Amino acid sequence: xxxxxxxxxxxxxxxxxxxxxxxxxxxxxxxxxxxxxxxxxxxxxxxxxxxxxxxxxxxxxxxxxxxxxxxxxxxxxxxxxxxxxxxxxxxxxxxxxxxxxxxxxxxxxxxxxxxxxxxxxxxxxxxxxxxxxxxxxxxxxxxxxxxxxxxxxxxxxxxxxxxxxxxxxxxxx
Numbered sequence: 736x737x738x739x740x741x742x743x744x745x746x747x748x749x750x751x752x753x754x755x756x757x758x759x760x761x762x763x764x765x766x767x768x769x770x771x772x773x774x775x776x777x778x779x780x781x782x783x784x785x786x787x788x789x790x791x792x793x794x795x796x797x798x799x800x801x802x803x804x805x806x807x808x809x810x811x812x813x814x815x816x817x818x819x820x821x822x823x824x825x826x827x828x829x830x831x832x833x834x835x836x837x838x839x840x841x842x843x844x845x846x847x848x849x850x851x852x853x854x855x856x857x858x859x860x861x862x863x864x865x866x867x868x869x870x871x872x873x874x875x876x877x878x879x880x881x882x883x884x885x886x887x888x889x890x891x892x893x894x895x896x897x898x899x900x901x902x903x904x905x906x907x908x
Contacts, residue, residue: 771870772877774860775813779846782812783864784821786834791827803827804851805834807842811881813874818885822851832861841867 775781784807792802805823823844825832832854834840843859844852854861860870 769860771860771873772879774843775874775879778814778843778859780812780815780817780821780842780844780852782807782817782821782842782844783810783839783867784808784842785810785839786836787820789834789836798828800826800828803834807840809884810839812884813879813881816883816885823854824851825853825856827856832856839864841870 769777786805787808788806790804792804794801803825805825807821807823809817809819809821821842821844823842824847832840841860841862841864842852842854843861844854847853862870
């Protein structure tokens with residue numbers, strides 16, 4: 736009888752743990768029909784970047800969450816002009832993207848409102864570049880072209896718009 740009770744308890748524990756793991760990616764099923772183009776339209780920025788640095792905060796003892804901050808060197812960007820270096824900061828509970836330094840990723844990013852971005856882990860199409868050929872092909876088929884990447888040197892060397900200077904002088908005259 737003890738073996739049966741122990742087995743039932745063990746089975747319940749396993750089921751509970753499995754349901755918690757599945758809950759973290761429950762949105763995956765809801766979003767599996769979202770195309771790369773549709774995700775591009777939903778995201779604030781989409782880019783291909785190389786992971787430069789990964790930092791993880793200390794875990795919160797009350798809920799086991801932590802913050803993962805990942806810096807990317809942007810190679811190509813869609814939908815929005817980006818700086819050369821972009822920071823993605825995610826609150827992590829159970830779900831991880833699995834970033835590793837020096838890997839290239841296709842990132843569907845959402846603005847945090849503080850100069851950083853976030854991804855939605857398994858609820859987004861964010862993936863290693865090696866697995867993103869279909870997404871990139873869909874961008875091309877829909878006529879989506881990469882935008883400019885802002886570099887510090889291009890911002891410093893930017894010349895003022897001379898037509899604006901002429902109009903300003905005319906207003907002052």
